[in-house]
């Protein structure tokens with residue numbers, strides 16, 4: 001998941017400092033906010049093999065990449081993960097594993113440590129067993145807690161990643177206490193970004209402003225209590241701020257994501273722009289994809305901007321917000337991100353917030369991330 | 385009288401890089417870098433030279449002497465700089481005082 005608010009602002013001087021490998025879209029969980037494409041099974045049987053990933057790693061270092069994320073789907077489903085981590089370590093990356101914890105047993109943890117893995121980011125949805133298991137569509141709460149403690153016992157720095165939505169926002173204090181008990185180094189309350197599965201479930205997931213304010217107060221109290229012991233990231237989501245996020249530090253600026261089938265993406269959500277082509281590492285080397293690909297050049301820099309962005313004093317700070325969000329909500333990626341209060345489309349965002357908070361709205365069940373749901377959604381889209 | 389543990393570096397202190405961080409030379413940046421969960425710091429020359437000596441071996445006094453040799457001229461300014469930088473780096477969590 002892109003790290004809203006936790007990315008160090010820096011000028012990559014045109015280098016893809018941050019490389020993210022989505023090793024697979026397969027996952028044993030069914031999170032209804034999943035950021036993977038709705039048709040996530042498109043890459044089944046088509047994933048890059050070990051040697052292809054190793055080539056990506058080599059070419060990434062040649063381009064100056066330093067930070068490396070192994071993610072998915074669930075990267076533990078790849079049994080060559082240890083081999084890829086070892087190769088990445090040899091090449092000089094800072095290696096991060098982003099996992100749900102499912103499949104991370106002690107044997108593999110030791111192997112990953114030996115392969116030089118630097119950091120593990122584990123997702124947790126709630127401090128409550130029943131709620132967690134129902135939200136992720138699997139029995140995994142106890143396992144996640146066990147894995148969290150095991151990660152710490154092997155001395156890995158750990159980020160606990162907690163997606164924030166209506167169902168868990170009021171548990172912030174309990175989650176903070178649980179993280180403290182585990183000995184987490186970084187606790188990240190990650191606002192859901194409403195694309196793909198999260199967009200389908202937006203009305204059921206959006207927290208209320210009052211919830212976010214309570215959560216923020218709990219975070220502030222914990223920061224005062226814990227001082228340096230735990231770093232806590234918490235940002236009020238763009239939907240509530242009237243201010244867009246400086247998405248990915250700008251398009252094609254420092255981030256490069258490779259999808260399971262080798263497609264090069266400026267961010268993990270970019271594939272939802274169905275009118276852009278996303279060539280793969282099977283057709284081109286990484287240098288061409290990063291430097292020459294029309295998709296990466298399209299929104300690089302500030303020249304693509306229109307009003308109100310083009311004459312705005314904020315444009316070098318927030319880069320006009322998120323291109324994917326502009327596309328998804330307005331149908332045109334060149335528009336100002338509707339999360340911005342200056343966007344003529346800002347009403348789309350404030351309406352969604354108001355609708356989700358309306359006590360009279362019809363409650364809908366969460367649509368879980370399953371192949372069956374994907375098929376049904378596809379059929380609905382085809383038949384209008 | 386109880387002794388108050390000062391946060392300021394002392395001449396006999398030794399520092400080490402926080403084990404959560406990876407510190408190394410990076411050719412593509414022509415600089416020392418610090419890599420850590422979710423972050424990259426590109427260090428300027430002075431910062432790089434100081435952190436290189438946070439190896440658990442050098443005392444602060446050793447560092448000062450070596451840096452005064454590498455950057456001859458104003459010895460007092462170099463010494464001040466080392467102390468000031470160490471304090472900042474420790475506050476940022478990049479380095480830790482060795483027991």
Ligand code: SF4
Nearest residue numbers: 027029031034073100
């Ligand atoms: S969000 Fe949930 S379903 Fe999606 S990849 Fe992550 S763990 Fe799997």
Ligand code: SF4
Nearest residue numbers: 309312314315320340
């Ligand atoms: S108008 Fe554009 S540049 Fe200005 S604040 Fe809004 S998104 Fe940012």
